[in-house]
Amino acid sequence: MTDELEMEEGGGVVKKFMFLNRKAPYGTIYALEGLEVVLISAAFDQDVCMAFVDDGVYQLMKNVDTTGIDMKNFSKTYRALEGYDIEKLYVEKESMEARGLTEDDFIVDVTVMSSAELAALMNEQDVVISH
Amino acid sequence: MLHIVNKSPTERNSLDSCLRLATKGSAVLLIEDAVYAATKGTAAAAKLQAAMADLKVYALAPDLNARGVAGRVLEGVNLVDYGGFVDLVAEHNTCQSWL
Numbered sequence A: 001m002t003d004e005l006e007m008e009e010g011g012g013v014v015k016k017f018m019f020l021n022r023k024a025p026y027g028t029i030y031a032l033e034g035l036e037v038v039l040i041s042a043a044f045d046q047d048v049c050m051a052f053v054d055d056g057v058y059q060l061m062k063n064v065d066t067t068g069i070d071m072k073n074f075s076k077t078y079r080a081l082e083g084y085d086i087e088k089l090y091v092e093k094e095s096m097e098a099r100g101l102t103e104d105d106f107i108v109d110v111t112v113m114s115s116a117e118l119a120a121l122m123n124e125q126d127v128v129i130s131h
Numbered sequence B: 001m002l003h004i005v006n007k008s009p010t011e012r013n014s015l016d017s018c019l020r021l022a023t024k025g026s027a028v029l030l031i032e033d034a035v036y037a038a039t040k041g042t043a044a045a046a047k048l049q050a051a052m053a054d055l056k057v058y059a060l061a062p063d064l065n066a067r068g069v070a071g072r073v074l075e076g077v078n079l080v081d082y083g084g085f086v087d088l089v090a091e092h093n094t095c096q097s098w099l
Helices: A030-044 A054-060 A079-086 A093-099 A115-121 B014-021 B034-040 B041-049 B061-067 B082-091
Strands: A018-020 A048-051 A090-091 A110-115 A127-130 B002-005 B027-029 B056-060 B078-080 B095-098
Touching: A018 A030, A018 A054, A018 A115, A030 A054, A030 A093, A048 A115, A054 A090, A054 A093, A054 B034, A079 A093, A090 A093, A090 A115, A090 B095, A110 A115, B002 B014, B002 B082, B014 B027, B014 B034, B014 B041, B014 B095, B027 B034, B027 B041, B027 B082, B034 B041, B034 B056, B034 B061, B056 B061, B056 B082, B061 B078, B078 B082
Parallel strands: A018 A048, A018 A127, A048 A090, A090 A110, B002 B027, B002 B095, B027 B056, B056 B078
Antiparallel strands: none
């Protein structure tokens, strides 16, 4: 694998990172903490993508209003990812459909892919970090 | 009895266990990630709809709002706020939290 790694401008190694999100937001801290890790990773000029599987697809819902539960609304942070050069957002079709959702329900533009396609993409990564 | 469920139906089996063991006339209150069960188009929705013949189902509105699913609630689910949550607890002799 090492011989396939790209070099970044400063001479460092660029690895392919996938952040795999499988938890719903707000009920537990995983989604928010995971998002923080992704934003931090942007500082290291790596090839980063995010995948949303199972309840993780709920992280991307539009129309979030957290005023009633006294928690920070971090849904809009997904829109800021583009500014950090994190533009590859993948949603597993099976997870989305099992929840009665479509792409129109999401706050950001995503690429919807089948389990098989996502599995292939996962195999191409150097590092997969799961929250 | 008031049954309180707080876990997503696609992550834990607490809602399944609750619906299996709750008896006729009981109330089920969905809070936190369990509110996803009250949304249209999910596998849990069908189970919940069937259970509504015998059980009264409530969902906490602030939790639906926080998850962006307030517009997707199943018919027959009663929405409550925190004051309504307190009323439900006070109205029932016993509460069972499905942790």
